[in-house]
Amino acid sequence: MTNSVFIDYLQQFNSLNQQQIELINSHLICNQYKEGEYFLEAGKISDQVGFIVDGVFRVCYYSNKGNEITRYFLHEINFIVDLNSYNKGIPSSEYIQSVTDSSVVILRKKSMEELSKTIIGWDALLSKITAISLSEKVARVSLMIPQDAAERYDFFLESFPKIANRVPLQYIASYIGVTKSSLSRLRRVNVKKRASK
Numbered sequence: 001m002t003n004s005v006f007i008d009y010l011q012q013f014n015s016l017n018q019q020q021i022e023l024i025n026s027h028l029i030c031n032q033y034k035e036g037e038y039f040l041e042a043g044k045i046s047d048q049v050g051f052i053v054d055g056v057f058r059v060c061y062y063s064n065k066g067n068e069i070t071r072y073f074l075h076e077i078n079f080i081v082d083l084n085s086y087n088k089g090i091p092s093s094e095y096i097q098s099v100t101d102s103s104v105v106i107l108r109k110k111s112m113e114e115l116s117k118t119i120i121g122w123d124a125l126l127s128k129i130t131a132i133s134l135s136e137k138v139a140r141v142s143l144m145i146p147q148d149a150a151e152r153y154d155f156f157l158e159s160f161p162k163i164a165n166r167v168p169l170q171y172i173a174s175y176i177g178v179t180k181s182s183l184s185r186l187r188r189v190n191v192k193k194r195a196s197k
Contacts, residue, residue, distance in 0.1 A: 002030045002053045006105045009051070009077060014125040023118060027111035033098035039080055040096040046085035047109045052078050055102020056163045058171055061094045070174040073099070075163050079133055080104070099167050152176040153186045 003025050010016060016024070031050075033039065039057060040046055057080050059071045071094070074080055085092040086109065107115075115122050147155060153176055157164055164172075173183040 002103055002105055003028050005053045005077070006051050010125065013128045014121050016119075020119050024115060027107055027115060029106040029108070031104050031106055033102045033104060035098060035101055037098050038095055039098065039104065040082055040085075040092055040094070042093055042095050043091050044085075045089055046082040046092055048081070049086070049107050049109075049112065050080040050104040051106075052076050052080060053103040053105055055104070056099040056166055057096055057102065058099050058167075058175075059094050059096055060171075060174070068174060070171050072175065073160055073163055073167065073171075075160070079129065083130070083134075099163075099171060149176060149178050149182060150186055150189070152178075153183070153190065157190070 006028065007016070007021055007024065010024070033055065039050055042061065052074060054076060056073060056075045058073050061069055061071065063069055080096050082092040082094055082096065084090065112126075153172075156172060156176055160167075169183055170180050173180045176183070178186070
């Protein structure tokens with residue numbers, strides 16, 4: 001079941017035959033992450049790509065002052081990887097942490113290289129997926145910058161409607177750049193605003 005979700009996603013970008021599907025499946029690893037566990041920690045080199053089948057992850061880092069900052073969230077049917085670390089073989093500067101209990105399909109770097117050699121069109125398929133993922137990531141991060149706190153909270157609700165009630169308040173507060181108490185006020189105002197519509 002877990003593998004089929006991943007294969008169905010790939011099929012949107014490139015038609016795969018049964019032999020190719022079986023080969024991909026033979027390389028897939030299915031991992032479970034408990035809430036709070038890390039897919040990747042800062043200082044470690046990323047050597048695997050994950051695909052979220054169920055659950056929510058956040059990408060975060062620590063500021064110079066030691067504050068934990070959430071850069072963005074990723075939920076079902078999204079890839080998780082630090083591309084810079086993965087491609088260049090350098091230590092990651094970020095953490096990728098499971099916010100909920102999660103199921104992830106994993107391809108190790110060695111497997112990716114094997115599939116690249118064996119499946120015609122594999123690299124083109126990955127390029128399409130990477131381009132989409134990067135544009136979504138840029139939109140999530142850059143659109144936040146010029147907005148005030150209320151606008152950033154509205155943006156969060158619009159961008160992540162599936163996870164607003166699944167993520168602890170402190171992570172949302174960190175993502176939109178406010179304190180937890182400020183976020184509580186924003187939520188109250190937002191509820192009143194929606195109720196009056």
